[in-house]
Amino acid sequence: MRGLLLLVVILSFVSAAVAAKKRPHHYEDGDPVPFFVNKIGPYANPSETYGFYDALRFCSADNRTDHQHAHLSLGERMSGERRLATNYDVHFKEEKGLTMLCMLHLDESDIKAYKKAIDSYYYYEMEYDGLPLHGFVGAAIQTTKNGQSLKRYYYFAHLNFHFLYNGDSVIYGNITADLTKMQELKSTDVVFEVTYSAKWSPIDVTFEKRHMYPEEATTKKSLQIHWLSIMNSIILVLLLTGFLTIILLRILKNDFTRYALIEDEEEGSDLEDYGWKLVHGDVFRFPLGKTxxxxxxxxxxxxxxxxxxxxxxxxxxxxxxxxxxxxxxxxxxxxxxxxxxxxxxxxxxxxxxxxxxxxxxxxxxxxxxxxxxxxxxxxxxxxxxxxxxxxxxxxxxxxxxxxxxxxxxxxxxxxxxxxxxxxxxxxDAPCRVKNFPRDIPDVPFYRTLPFQMLISGFLPYSAIYTELRYLFESTWGHKSYQLFGILFLVAIILLIVTACITIALTYFQLSTEDYRWWWHSFLNGGSTGIFIYGYAIYWYKFSSLMSGALQSSFYFAYMLLVCFFFFIMLGTVGFFSSLIFVKRIYRGLKTD
Incomplete structure (x- = not known):
């Protein structure tokens, strides 16, 4: 019995040791590390990416190992991941000097493709232990010969891999091209040697934070700019809510006082009455198209x-x-x-x-x-x-x-x-709805729905403008966004500003004896989504370098969905805030 118990204990320790040894992303010196190539495409078009060996001719394009697509997660498949194992032989903490990868032969069509790729700033993405590595395929140098401007194209024939580690984990990696070993791409066939080297250095960054390195340092520098933007938005919200609250309370107090005086007069006449009280019998008439x-x-x-x-x-x-x-x-x-x-x-x-x-x-x-x-x-x-x-x-x-x-x-x-x-x-309507709707008087252009949407969309958009720019640069660029706490705060500010400005516009609309506030409040609240799409068009034209039918299709189509999302969401915020306001003011009103 004791022997059986001892055997169970020994097997438990052995199993634990084997499991510890097989932990993912943890290696011993000299262990092979998963090294894949993913995609390649123009740097300015993040959505326009192609298979690594499909776009250009690289080493071992015909001898690459099994396709890893079946092992990708659902999210990786949705984001366009296509991993293929490389023939770069870089083991954990194993430094390599000048190592030949292959003899690469490029014919005239390959050179033409490379020149086009270099002009479009093609970059590629590799993965080492799940960490992205990015590099450019080559460079173009403008020279002058006999008074004529010439453009010479070069292939980066030697890559330096530099990896950072902490204990038994890979923390970071990058690729740099050796500019002294570039191969010029002329119009004729060319055969040259492609080489690489690898260097390892220790770093005091934990494995849990490796996905935030080195962006974390950049994030700390931009944190001050973000907080200044947040403070600006907070001040805007405080001023807006404060002014609106004071003005509306003062105006509403005067309105209630005026309505009370008219009701107390023995010979009071409706001719002296005006404003939002007159539509009490229609303000809770349900909107058209209620489905x-x-x-x-x-x-x-x-x-x-x-x-x-x-x-x-x-x-x-x-x-x-x-x-x-x-x-x-x-x-x-x-x-x-x-x-x-x-x-x-x-x-x-x-x-x-x-x-x-x-x-x-x-x-x-x-x-x-x-x-x-x-x-x-x-x-x-x-x-x-x-x-x-x-x-x-x-x-x-x-x-x-x-x-x-x-x-x-x-x-x-x-x-x-x-x-x-x-x-x-x-x-639950505070006022009874009359059988027949009253006529709606004409209003000046600055009180019409399009002008209201212009005002109600601009103020919330101005509160999120700075953060919106960072989001565009990370979503449609190559920067990383990590300040999600600030983004959470910005979202709350957006909802508050939307609610405040929609309530104010609803009051002004009712004061002109226009009771059709249901759809107006929704459209006023959702108009910020239209401003966001307008900013998307501006950013594409003047702030980004994106081009081409593929990238344009991705950008404008998906941004349309995103803005439709915000239009519906903020429109709902506008409606519910106006509903609470309208119920509140008419509940305190004495009606027949």
């Missing part, structure tokens, strides 16, 4: 949950640089799970508004954003397939996404809709 309206506010509540769910996951460190696929997967899962909330809110308001076609309302909530997203994705993915780009999502991944939306999202949407319909109560 669509309820579907939009249901989606808006769902989008609010998705946005702050993603922000919370980002704050706790679920997402990290150079892995956008995790964000995509989290967004899809959150969208599917929160469908129950969208269906519930939409169906409950639709029922309280007196809607009867509840089935169509539930279907509309489930398709109003999903269908446009599928159409945009199908178009963009088709363009990527035509260009043979790595951004094309495989069929298997598409089926998994569709299965998540159809088998999880839609049933939850239906369940939420049915529960919301049963839980709905009659709409």
């Amino acid at each position: 669509l309206f309820c579907a939009l506010i249901g989606l808006g509540c769902q989008f609010l949950t998705v946005l702050f769910g993603l922000l919370l996951l980002a704050v706790v460190g679920v997402f990290y640089p150079n892995n956008p696929g995790t964000l995509y997967v989290a967004a899809i899962i959150l969208y599917a799970l929160t469908s129950v909330l969208g269906g519930y809110v939409s169906a409950s308001y639709y029922k309280s508004f007196g809607g009867e076609n509840w089935a169509w309302n539930i279907i509309l909530v489930g398709t109003l954003y999903t269908v446009p997203s599928i159409l945009v994705f199908s178009y963009v993915n088709t363009v990527a397939i035509i260009y043979n780009a790595t951004a094309a999502v495989p069929v298997g991944t598409i089926l998994v996404i569709f299965a998540t939306l159809i088998l999880v999202g839609f049933p939850l949407n239906v369940f939420g809709g049915m529960a919301g319909r049963k839980a709905a109560k009659p709409f």
Whole structure:
């Protein structure tokens, strides 16, 4: 019995030792480390990437090892990862001097392709132990000969790999080209030697923080700029909310006083009455197109949950640089799970508004954003397939996404809709709605809906402008964004500013005896999404170097979806804030 117990203990220790030895991302000296090549493409077009061996001729293009695509996660497949093992032989903490990779033969067509790639600043991405390594394929140098300007092209024939380690883990790696060993690319065939070397250095950075190095140093430098921007936005919010609160309270106090005096006069006449009181019999008249309206506010509540769910996951460190696929997967899962909330809110308001076609309302909530997203994705993915780009999502991944939306999202949407319909109560209106609507007087142009949307969209946009620029540079560029705590705060500021400006515009609209505030409040709140898309067009034209049909398709199509997302979400914020305000002022009003 003791011998059996001793054997179990020994086996447990052996199993623990073997498991410790096989821990991923931890190595002993001389252990082989996974080294892959991923993609290649123009530096200015982050979405236009191609297979490493598909675009240009590199060493061992015909002798590369097994394709690793089957081992990629769902997020990596969605972000266009295509890993192929390389023939670079760099083991853990093993330094290498000048090592030959291959003799590379480039014919005339290969040289022509390389010249075109160099002109477009082609860069490639490798992965060493899951860490990205980036480098350029070559360089062009402008020279003058006999008074004529000539452009000479060079291939980086020698690469220096420099890796940083801490204990038994790889922390960081980069690639630098040896400019003394460049190979000129002329019009004729050329054969030359491609070499590499590797160097290792220790560093005092933990394994858990390796994905934040060296961006963490850059983040600390830009943190002050971010905080200045945040302070500017906070001051804007305080001033805006303070001014609006003081002005509205003062105006409303005067209005209530005036209305009370008119009611107390024995011979008071309605001719002396004016302003928002006159529309008390119409202000709670339900909006036209209430099926669509309820579907939009249901989606808006769902989008609010998705946005702050993603922000919370980002704050706790679920997402990290150079892995956008995790964000995509989290967004899809959150969208599917929160469908129950969208269906519930939409169906409950639709029922309280007196809607009867509840089935169509539930279907509309489930398709109003999903269908446009599928159409945009199908178009963009088709363009990527035509260009043979790595951004094309495989069929298997598409089926998994569709299965998540159809088998999880839609049933939850239906369940939420049915529960919301049963839980709905009659709409709590402080004033009785008259049988016939009153006429709406004409107003000057500066009080019309387009002018209101211009004002209501600009102020929230100005509060997030600086952070928006950083987001564009990280999403559509090569910078990393890690200040998710600040982003969370900016999102709250955006909601507050949207609510304040929408309430003010709703009051001004009611004061002109226009009771159609339902759709106006939604459109005023959502107009910030239009400003964001306008900024996207400006950024593409004047701040980025992106070009080409593939990159333009990705950029403008996906930005359209993002701005539609913010339009619905902020429109819902505008409506609910106005609803609370309207109920509050009419609840304190004495009506017949």
